[in-house]
Amino acid sequence: MLRDERGSVAPLIGLMFLVLVGCIGIAIDTGRATMVRARLVNALDAAGLAVAARLATTDYNADAKKFVDANFAANFVGATVNTVTAKPNADKTVISLTATATMPTAFMKLFGKTSVDVTATTEVTRSSKGLEVVMVLDNTGSMDISNSMGPLKEASKLLVNQLFGDQTTAKNLYVGLVPFSQAVNIGVTRALWTDLNTVTRPYYPVYWTGCVEERPSGYDVTDDIPSLIKKDTIFKSYYSPNSNSNNWIVSWWWSTYLNINYAPVQGQTGPGAFCPVTLTPMTNVKSTIVTGIDAMKAGGSTFINVGAVWGWRMLSPSWRGLWDGDMLTNKLPLDYNSKNMNKAVILMTDGENTFNKNNYTSYGLLSDKRLGTDDIIEANKVLDTKLSTVCSSMKAKDIIVYTIAFNDPDDSTKSLLQNCATSTSFYFDAGDSESLKAAFTAIGGSLSNLRVSR
Template identity: 30%
Template sequence: MWCFRSLFGRFFSDQRGNFAIMFALAALPIMVAAGAAVDISRAYAVENRLKAALDAAALAVGGATNQTNQQLQVIAQNYFDANYPADKLGVPGTVTVSQNGNVVSLSVKADMPTTLMGLAGIKTLDIAATSQVTRMGKKIEVILVLDNTGSMDTGGRMTVLKEAAKDLITTVSAAALNPGDVRIGIVPFTTDVNVGSTNKNESWLKWTWSHPSFCTTTGSGKNKKTECVEERTVAKNSWSGCVTDRDENYDVAVSNPTANNSTKYPANDDNQYNGNCNFPAIVPLSTDWQMQKSRIDAMTSGGGTNTTIGFVWGWQMLTNGATLSNAAPADPKELEKVMVYLTDGDNTYYRGGMGNQTNAACNGSANCPRVDQRSQLVCDGMRAAGIQVYTIRLVQGNATLLRNCATEPSMYYSVNSANELKDVFASIAQSLSNLRISK
């Protein structure tokens, strides 16, 4: 008897076989927990994909004005479908859109089939994403400063530029919530800027002025002497409308001319004295989108690159009260002032000297390497005035100068092919469409 009880006692007290039972009992929750970790990780991936696609749809919807909610729904769904990855982990539902003043809200849900969580009866996970875009209340003034030099005739550059610039006008103008919220102007430039021959009687012009090519050099060595005199005069009645740089230091400023002759704009003849005026005149800020596009279509290629004069007249067109400008007074809280500057050439021309070369026009003077310095002074002035500057370098140009002139590093673009311009201008246009993802 004692042996029988001892045998049963040892059996019930022995725990060696319990591990198999315990493992079997614990295996299910362990597998479910492991499956949950996998499924939750997949859920995060789906949520991020939903959010990214929904943000793209929000920007598209936010840029569409004067649309019904049903029309916005179609736009949002199309953009969402185009941006949601083809290898869908989840099955998204329909995007919903609602408007409340300047705020547009979007939401979408997706069902994601689970893996091991199904063992616990959880067959799908419901994943939701929301996005909200605020149409900013700020108004915007944009000046397109576009290179019309001879090199723009190479490789179809001018043709692509025209299309890209017109597309920007279409995109940015559509962001206006109210008439006048967006105004755009154009400054074509070469060695000169065309201010329009109809201004020939304006007191801010001067018709006689000096230029390095008007200088004479006598002697040699220590006795070498260079003299420049104001002895060349442009004929007013045959003037095509172009002006060149003002006298230093007015050449890098937007102050208005006075009775002082040095403050006035030197009229330049077509194809004389390094002039080339076979391109359109400046277009002040306007909401006449068709007129602006027609003026862009009229752009032609010719002449050399004067980076400074393009910058300074773009700045001038954004400055309230400046010559020929109809810009509104600066108001950082209510108004954004923006310049989009494109060039495809080195800064080779300046009234005080030709590029960084030492040639006859420079007469060996210290002016030659100063052209980029003059341009940088204009950029410094625009930065101090709060103007947002985008710069685009096409093929060639002083990369350091253009990068430094851009307000932010991300606002400088350098491309090696004209075909890239449309994407660059589209990117800038989206930035200028006065939208931001708010949530």
């Protein structure tokens, strides 16, 4: 007997419809989960870079979670981040990160699946590139008047801590320090770089404090090494002459003695009047560079170009073998563009170039006309031009130049420093102490040279 089976198709169609709806729902929820994972990966990459830059991090998981939360949009398709783990390798050069998030389902909940877990992983590697960096820091009298030496020391040590992290002796990291005023102090142990003049330099070298005058014939803006073959490349020892304002030779009956008084700023007298503390050649020992920073004292006028050119000489491979200490041990500086090695200078000042009348400097007295003029304004312009020349020469050698204008110097000095920097983003206008710390921290982050490796 024949039966009408047309009605039996309806349940089948209904079942197929439910399956189709389920597949569409699964596809939609899967797509949403894929979007969550992509967003989670981006947040995890950003967190990895941020955590890796914080070399002193002790709780990697907590720091990573904080940065993931900051970079993962709140309630993105309703998802919430649950756990974030960050695990460094033994030498903290590689950090592996994992994050999980829970996303509520939109359609799968109809079938009893109310949420899905999404997992993302990434790995951040600190670049294996090495770094030679020299901090050229203003130690002039204005830094004392404004009580800025303390903040400068604090800010520069922030950068040192950032670069070294918890290492006491770093690998492929070398940091040097050049304090400057109206001269730079190369250190009394480097007398062979000078003219060894005992005729016009009374009591030399016993009372020589280590500062030198800058060289004539254009060698004041070059990285030429001192050589007996080229007389003008030899440095003249810095000896502030005895005068009514700087009375440091006093006759007393039959004896002559020196009255060298290193009092604050304007009270400083002697043959080394306003000579800053000795520079610190590049070292990979953290305590050595910190000691150099702590020793800095303020006094004297501002000759930015002199500080800059000595920063360059510390990085120039032409000077390899002349510097002692860790630089000699490690055969530094390396050649320009050495594989996996960067060179950088951080130049900071709080004021414009200033050649004061009757002020003995690394260019002698203004009346000596060693800058081609005895006019203060014109002499300062010459110093500015010399700074620009040194900056251009360093950048031509692929030395990265960072500059910091601190405590609001005049607009021309800010422009000079901005043009000196490798790029405008490497120039910092730090109007106060907190901005100075932020500038050094930003430079430290830039020098960390991080990359996402996988």
